[in-house]
Amino acid sequence: MGEYTGRIEIARPPAEVFGFLADLRNMPRYLPTVTHVGPRGRHADHDDIAVEGRAQDHAYRDEGWLKAEPEQRRMRWGSHTQDGYQGSIVVTEAAGGAAVELRLGIDPKPEVAARLQRDHGSVENGMRLALARTLGAIKACCEDAEGVDNARDSDDLPDSRPFGSSATLNPDI
Template identity: 70%
Template sequence: MGEYTGRIEIARPPAEVFAFLADVHNMPHYLPTVTHVGPLGHHGDHDDVAVEGEAGGHAYRNDGWMKAEPEARRMSWGSHVLPDYHGMLEVTNAPSGCTVELRLSLTPKPEVAERLQREHGTVDHGMRLAVERTLGSIKACCEQGGMDPGGRDAPRSADDLPDSRPFGSSATLNPDI
Protein backbone atom coordinates (compact mmCIF):
# COMPACT_ATOMS: atom_id res chain seq x y z
CA MET A 1 0.00 0.00 0.00
CA GLY A 2 1.29 3.43 -0.90
CA GLU A 3 1.10 6.44 1.38
CA TYR A 4 0.87 9.82 -0.36
CA THR A 5 0.70 13.26 1.24
CA GLY A 6 0.59 16.85 0.15
CA ARG A 7 -0.30 20.27 1.46
CA ILE A 8 -1.24 23.63 0.05
CA GLU A 9 -1.95 27.09 1.45
CA ILE A 10 -5.27 28.73 0.62
CA ALA A 11 -6.05 32.40 1.12
CA ARG A 12 -9.41 31.78 2.79
CA PRO A 13 -10.49 31.31 6.43
CA PRO A 14 -10.01 27.73 7.67
CA ALA A 15 -13.62 27.24 8.82
CA GLU A 16 -14.91 28.38 5.45
CA VAL A 17 -12.60 26.04 3.51
CA PHE A 18 -13.44 23.09 5.75
CA ALA A 19 -17.19 23.69 5.42
CA PHE A 20 -16.82 23.71 1.64
CA LEU A 21 -14.74 20.52 1.56
CA ALA A 22 -16.91 18.63 4.05
CA ASP A 23 -20.08 19.18 2.01
CA VAL A 24 -20.29 16.06 -0.18
CA HIS A 25 -22.28 17.94 -2.81
CA ASN A 26 -19.18 20.10 -3.55
CA MET A 27 -16.88 17.16 -4.32
CA PRO A 28 -17.54 17.12 -8.09
CA HIS A 29 -16.15 20.67 -8.24
CA TYR A 30 -12.70 19.74 -6.96
CA LEU A 31 -12.46 16.02 -7.82
CA PRO A 32 -12.30 15.87 -11.61
CA THR A 33 -13.44 12.26 -12.10
CA VAL A 34 -16.47 12.66 -9.80
CA THR A 35 -19.79 13.68 -11.34
CA HIS A 36 -22.14 13.06 -8.40
CA VAL A 37 -21.88 12.32 -4.68
CA GLY A 38 -24.88 11.58 -2.54
CA PRO A 39 -25.44 10.60 1.06
CA LEU A 40 -26.67 7.06 1.76
CA GLY A 41 -27.30 7.46 5.48
CA HIS A 42 -25.61 7.94 8.83
CA HIS A 43 -23.99 4.96 10.58
CA GLY A 44 -22.34 5.41 13.95
CA ASP A 45 -19.65 8.08 13.65
CA HIS A 46 -19.67 8.37 9.83
CA ASP A 47 -21.89 8.93 6.82
CA ASP A 48 -22.15 6.45 3.98
CA VAL A 49 -21.90 8.03 0.53
CA ALA A 50 -22.30 6.94 -3.09
CA VAL A 51 -19.74 8.35 -5.52
CA GLU A 52 -20.35 8.30 -9.26
CA GLY A 53 -18.11 9.48 -12.05
CA GLU A 54 -16.00 8.66 -15.04
CA ALA A 55 -12.33 7.74 -15.13
CA GLY A 56 -10.33 6.58 -18.11
CA GLY A 57 -13.45 6.53 -20.28
CA HIS A 58 -15.30 4.19 -17.88
CA ALA A 59 -18.25 5.13 -15.69
CA TYR A 60 -18.06 4.01 -12.06
CA ARG A 61 -20.01 3.93 -8.82
CA ASN A 62 -18.33 3.34 -5.50
CA ASP A 63 -20.00 3.21 -2.11
CA GLY A 64 -17.91 4.44 0.76
CA TRP A 65 -17.91 6.37 3.98
CA MET A 66 -16.94 9.84 5.12
CA LYS A 67 -16.44 11.24 8.60
CA ALA A 68 -16.30 15.01 9.13
CA GLU A 69 -14.99 16.42 12.39
CA PRO A 70 -15.80 20.15 12.19
CA GLU A 71 -14.27 21.02 15.58
CA ALA A 72 -10.91 19.60 14.44
CA ARG A 73 -11.46 20.64 10.79
CA ARG A 74 -10.61 17.08 9.80
CA MET A 75 -12.30 14.76 7.33
CA SER A 76 -11.58 11.09 6.67
CA TRP A 77 -13.01 8.71 4.10
CA GLY A 78 -12.72 5.25 2.64
CA SER A 79 -14.33 2.71 0.37
CA HIS A 80 -16.59 -0.20 1.29
CA VAL A 81 -15.36 -1.97 -1.86
CA LEU A 82 -11.60 -1.28 -1.71
CA PRO A 83 -10.47 -2.14 1.85
CA ASP A 84 -6.94 -0.72 1.43
CA TYR A 85 -8.17 2.68 0.26
CA HIS A 86 -8.63 5.54 2.73
CA GLY A 87 -7.66 9.15 3.17
CA MET A 88 -7.70 12.11 5.48
CA LEU A 89 -7.81 15.84 4.94
CA GLU A 90 -7.09 18.45 7.60
CA VAL A 91 -7.49 22.23 7.45
CA THR A 92 -5.27 24.27 9.80
CA ASN A 93 -4.58 27.94 10.42
CA ALA A 94 -1.91 29.68 8.34
CA PRO A 95 -0.74 33.31 8.26
CA SER A 96 -2.47 33.99 4.94
CA GLY A 97 -5.59 31.91 5.59
CA CYS A 98 -5.25 28.15 5.97
CA THR A 99 -3.31 25.07 4.99
CA VAL A 100 -4.99 21.97 3.60
CA GLU A 101 -3.11 18.73 4.15
CA LEU A 102 -4.14 15.61 2.26
CA ARG A 103 -3.08 12.06 3.20
CA LEU A 104 -4.00 9.17 0.96
CA SER A 105 -3.40 5.43 1.41
CA LEU A 106 -4.02 3.05 -1.47
CA THR A 107 -2.59 0.43 -3.73
CA PRO A 108 -3.18 1.27 -7.40
CA LYS A 109 -4.70 -1.49 -9.51
CA PRO A 110 -2.04 -3.26 -11.64
CA GLU A 111 -3.17 -1.64 -14.91
CA VAL A 112 -3.16 1.81 -13.30
CA ALA A 113 0.26 1.21 -11.74
CA GLU A 114 1.55 0.19 -15.16
CA ARG A 115 0.17 3.38 -16.74
CA LEU A 116 1.61 5.57 -13.98
CA GLN A 117 4.99 3.88 -14.41
CA ARG A 118 4.88 4.42 -18.17
CA GLU A 119 3.66 8.04 -18.04
CA HIS A 120 5.55 9.32 -14.98
CA GLY A 121 8.59 7.08 -14.52
CA THR A 122 7.38 5.65 -11.19
CA VAL A 123 4.06 4.92 -9.55
CA ASP A 124 5.01 7.11 -6.58
CA HIS A 125 5.79 10.09 -8.81
CA GLY A 126 2.48 9.70 -10.68
CA MET A 127 0.56 9.48 -7.41
CA ARG A 128 2.34 12.53 -5.96
CA LEU A 129 1.38 14.48 -9.09
CA ALA A 130 -2.24 13.36 -8.71
CA VAL A 131 -2.28 14.54 -5.07
CA GLU A 132 -0.78 17.88 -6.13
CA ARG A 133 -3.41 18.29 -8.87
CA THR A 134 -6.18 17.55 -6.37
CA LEU A 135 -4.82 20.14 -3.94
CA GLY A 136 -4.46 22.66 -6.78
CA SER A 137 -8.07 22.02 -7.72
CA ILE A 138 -9.22 22.60 -4.12
CA LYS A 139 -7.23 25.86 -4.03
CA ALA A 140 -8.75 27.03 -7.32
CA CYS A 141 -12.29 26.31 -6.13
CA CYS A 142 -11.75 28.08 -2.81
CA GLU A 143 -9.87 31.12 -4.11
CA GLN A 144 -11.43 31.66 -7.53
CA GLY A 145 -15.10 32.04 -6.81
CA GLY A 146 -15.96 28.76 -5.13
CA MET A 147 -16.71 30.23 -1.72
CA ASP A 148 -19.38 32.61 -0.47
CA PRO A 149 -18.03 36.18 -0.70
CA GLY A 150 -19.91 37.19 2.44
CA GLY A 151 -17.63 35.07 4.59
CA ARG A 152 -20.33 32.58 5.55
CA ASP A 153 -19.40 28.90 5.86
CA ALA A 154 -21.46 27.95 2.81
CA PRO A 155 -20.50 27.47 -0.82
CA ARG A 156 -22.12 29.36 -3.64
CA SER A 157 -24.39 27.50 -6.00
CA ALA A 158 -22.82 24.84 -8.20
CA ASP A 159 -23.21 27.08 -11.26
CA ASP A 160 -20.84 29.65 -9.72
CA LEU A 161 -18.01 27.21 -9.00
CA PRO A 162 -15.00 26.89 -11.29
CA ASP A 163 -14.59 23.55 -13.02
CA SER A 164 -11.62 21.62 -11.63
CA ARG A 165 -11.19 19.35 -14.64
CA PRO A 166 -8.25 21.34 -16.07
CA PHE A 167 -6.20 20.00 -13.16
CA GLY A 168 -6.36 16.43 -14.45
CA SER A 169 -7.46 13.23 -12.80
CA SER A 170 -7.87 12.94 -9.07
CA ALA A 171 -6.26 10.36 -6.87
CA THR A 172 -8.62 10.90 -3.98
CA LEU A 173 -11.80 9.26 -5.21
CA ASN A 174 -10.74 7.59 -8.44
CA PRO A 175 -11.67 3.90 -8.19
CA ASP A 176 -9.32 3.05 -11.05
CA ILE A 177 -6.27 3.73 -8.89
Protein backbone atom coordinates in the same frame (compact mmCIF):
# COMPACT_ATOMS: atom_id res chain seq x y z
CA MET B 1 0.14 0.11 0.79
CA GLY B 2 1.30 3.37 -0.70
CA GLU B 3 0.98 6.44 1.47
CA TYR B 4 0.81 9.78 -0.33
CA THR B 5 0.67 13.27 1.19
CA GLY B 6 0.27 16.76 -0.23
CA ARG B 7 -0.18 20.21 1.26
CA ILE B 8 -1.22 23.64 -0.02
CA GLU B 9 -1.95 27.03 1.50
CA ILE B 10 -5.16 28.86 0.67
CA ALA B 11 -5.85 32.56 1.22
CA ARG B 12 -9.18 31.98 2.95
CA PRO B 13 -10.15 31.39 6.60
CA PRO B 14 -9.72 27.75 7.73
CA ALA B 15 -13.37 27.40 8.80
CA GLU B 16 -14.52 28.55 5.35
CA VAL B 17 -12.18 26.11 3.56
CA PHE B 18 -13.29 23.23 5.77
CA GLY B 19 -16.94 24.15 5.22
CA PHE B 20 -16.41 24.01 1.47
CA LEU B 21 -14.67 20.61 1.64
CA ALA B 22 -17.18 19.11 4.07
CA ASP B 23 -20.08 19.86 1.72
CA LEU B 24 -20.35 16.76 -0.50
CA ARG B 25 -22.01 18.80 -3.24
CA ASN B 26 -18.67 20.54 -3.84
CA MET B 27 -16.64 17.38 -4.47
CA PRO B 28 -17.28 17.35 -8.26
CA ARG B 29 -15.86 20.89 -8.41
CA TYR B 30 -12.37 19.78 -7.38
CA LEU B 31 -12.32 16.08 -8.37
CA PRO B 32 -12.86 16.04 -12.13
CA THR B 33 -13.75 12.34 -12.36
CA VAL B 34 -16.66 12.78 -9.93
CA THR B 35 -20.09 13.65 -11.26
CA HIS B 36 -22.21 12.99 -8.14
CA VAL B 37 -21.72 12.25 -4.46
CA GLY B 38 -24.61 11.52 -2.16
CA PRO B 39 -25.39 10.22 1.30
CA ARG B 40 -26.41 6.57 1.69
CA GLY B 41 -27.02 6.37 5.42
CA ARG B 42 -25.84 7.64 8.75
CA HIS B 43 -24.05 5.66 11.44
CA ALA B 44 -22.93 6.64 14.91
CA ASP B 45 -19.38 7.38 13.81
CA HIS B 46 -19.61 8.06 10.04
CA ASP B 47 -21.84 8.59 7.02
CA ASP B 48 -22.08 6.12 4.15
CA ILE B 49 -21.77 7.74 0.74
CA ALA B 50 -22.18 6.78 -2.90
CA VAL B 51 -19.88 8.22 -5.54
CA GLU B 52 -20.49 8.28 -9.28
CA GLY B 53 -18.21 9.49 -12.00
CA ARG B 54 -16.26 8.81 -15.13
CA ALA B 55 -12.57 7.83 -15.38
CA GLN B 56 -10.52 6.40 -18.23
CA ASP B 57 -13.56 6.59 -20.53
CA HIS B 58 -15.88 4.49 -18.40
CA ALA B 59 -18.46 5.23 -15.73
CA TYR B 60 -18.06 4.05 -12.17
CA ARG B 61 -20.14 3.88 -9.02
CA ASP B 62 -18.91 2.87 -5.61
CA GLU B 63 -19.82 3.17 -1.96
CA GLY B 64 -17.75 4.07 1.06
CA TRP B 65 -17.77 6.04 4.25
CA LEU B 66 -16.92 9.59 5.25
CA LYS B 67 -16.49 11.11 8.68
CA ALA B 68 -16.42 14.89 9.04
CA GLU B 69 -14.94 16.20 12.30
CA PRO B 70 -15.63 19.94 12.30
CA GLU B 71 -13.97 20.53 15.68
CA GLN B 72 -10.65 19.32 14.26
CA ARG B 73 -11.45 20.59 10.73
CA ARG B 74 -10.73 17.06 9.53
CA MET B 75 -12.45 14.60 7.20
CA ARG B 76 -11.59 10.94 6.88
CA TRP B 77 -12.90 8.47 4.32
CA GLY B 78 -12.55 4.92 3.08
CA SER B 79 -14.06 2.32 0.82
CA HIS B 80 -16.46 -0.50 1.58
CA THR B 81 -15.04 -2.47 -1.37
CA GLN B 82 -11.28 -1.76 -1.36
CA ASP B 83 -9.44 -3.10 1.67
CA GLY B 84 -6.97 -0.61 3.04
CA TYR B 85 -8.10 2.34 0.94
CA GLN B 86 -8.30 5.41 3.18
CA GLY B 87 -7.78 9.11 3.09
CA SER B 88 -7.97 12.24 5.18
CA ILE B 89 -7.92 15.97 4.76
CA VAL B 90 -7.07 18.41 7.55
CA VAL B 91 -7.47 22.17 7.40
CA THR B 92 -5.27 24.22 9.76
CA GLU B 93 -4.38 27.86 10.20
CA ALA B 94 -1.54 29.27 8.11
CA ALA B 95 0.07 32.71 7.86
CA GLY B 96 -2.14 33.82 4.95
CA GLY B 97 -5.30 31.87 5.83
CA ALA B 98 -5.55 28.08 5.74
CA ALA B 99 -3.32 25.11 5.04
CA VAL B 100 -4.85 21.94 3.61
CA GLU B 101 -3.07 18.63 4.08
CA LEU B 102 -4.31 15.68 2.06
CA ARG B 103 -3.30 12.07 2.84
CA LEU B 104 -4.16 9.03 0.80
CA GLY B 105 -3.42 5.38 1.50
CA ILE B 106 -3.91 3.07 -1.47
CA ASP B 107 -2.29 0.39 -3.58
CA PRO B 108 -3.22 1.18 -7.17
CA LYS B 109 -4.38 -1.77 -9.25
CA PRO B 110 -1.65 -3.18 -11.53
CA GLU B 111 -2.97 -1.55 -14.71
CA VAL B 112 -3.19 1.85 -12.99
CA ALA B 113 0.30 1.44 -11.52
CA ALA B 114 1.61 0.59 -15.01
CA ARG B 115 -0.03 3.72 -16.46
CA LEU B 116 1.42 5.91 -13.70
CA GLN B 117 4.85 4.38 -14.27
CA ARG B 118 4.61 4.94 -18.02
CA ASP B 119 3.19 8.45 -17.88
CA HIS B 120 5.07 9.86 -14.87
CA GLY B 121 8.18 7.73 -14.38
CA SER B 122 6.96 6.11 -11.16
CA VAL B 123 3.77 5.41 -9.23
CA GLU B 124 4.95 7.73 -6.46
CA ASN B 125 5.58 10.61 -8.86
CA GLY B 126 2.22 10.10 -10.59
CA MET B 127 0.38 10.08 -7.28
CA ARG B 128 2.32 13.11 -6.02
CA LEU B 129 1.39 15.03 -9.17
CA ALA B 130 -2.24 13.94 -8.87
CA LEU B 131 -2.37 15.14 -5.26
CA ALA B 132 -0.87 18.48 -6.33
CA ARG B 133 -3.48 18.81 -9.06
CA THR B 134 -6.34 18.09 -6.67
CA LEU B 135 -4.99 20.49 -4.06
CA GLY B 136 -4.60 23.12 -6.78
CA ALA B 137 -8.23 22.65 -7.77
CA ILE B 138 -9.32 23.01 -4.12
CA LYS B 139 -7.31 26.23 -3.86
CA ALA B 140 -8.82 27.55 -7.09
CA CYS B 141 -12.34 26.76 -5.89
CA CYS B 142 -11.80 28.46 -2.55
CA GLU B 143 -9.92 31.53 -3.79
CA ASP B 144 -11.53 32.15 -7.19
CA ALA B 145 -14.76 30.53 -8.34
CA GLU B 146 -13.67 30.74 -11.99
CA GLY B 147 -10.25 29.28 -11.24
CA VAL B 148 -11.45 25.70 -10.92
CA ASP B 149 -12.16 25.46 -14.63
CA ASN B 150 -8.70 26.81 -15.41
CA ALA B 151 -7.11 24.35 -12.97
CA ARG B 152 -8.84 21.42 -14.62
CA ASP B 153 -7.89 22.45 -18.15
CA SER B 154 -4.35 23.67 -17.61
CA ASP B 155 -1.71 21.84 -19.66
CA ASP B 156 0.99 22.52 -17.07
CA LEU B 157 -0.80 20.64 -14.30
CA PRO B 158 -0.75 16.84 -14.08
CA ASP B 159 -3.85 14.77 -14.66
CA SER B 160 -5.69 14.23 -11.36
CA ARG B 161 -7.60 11.15 -12.45
CA PRO B 162 -5.35 8.75 -10.55
CA PHE B 163 -6.11 10.62 -7.35
CA GLY B 164 -9.64 11.65 -8.25
CA SER B 165 -10.50 8.06 -9.08
CA SER B 166 -9.06 6.62 -5.92
CA ALA B 167 -10.31 9.43 -3.75
CA THR B 168 -13.78 8.78 -5.02
CA LEU B 169 -13.60 5.06 -4.42
CA ASN B 170 -13.27 4.10 -8.07
CA PRO B 171 -13.08 0.29 -8.22
CA ASP B 172 -10.59 0.51 -11.12
CA ILE B 173 -7.72 1.48 -8.81
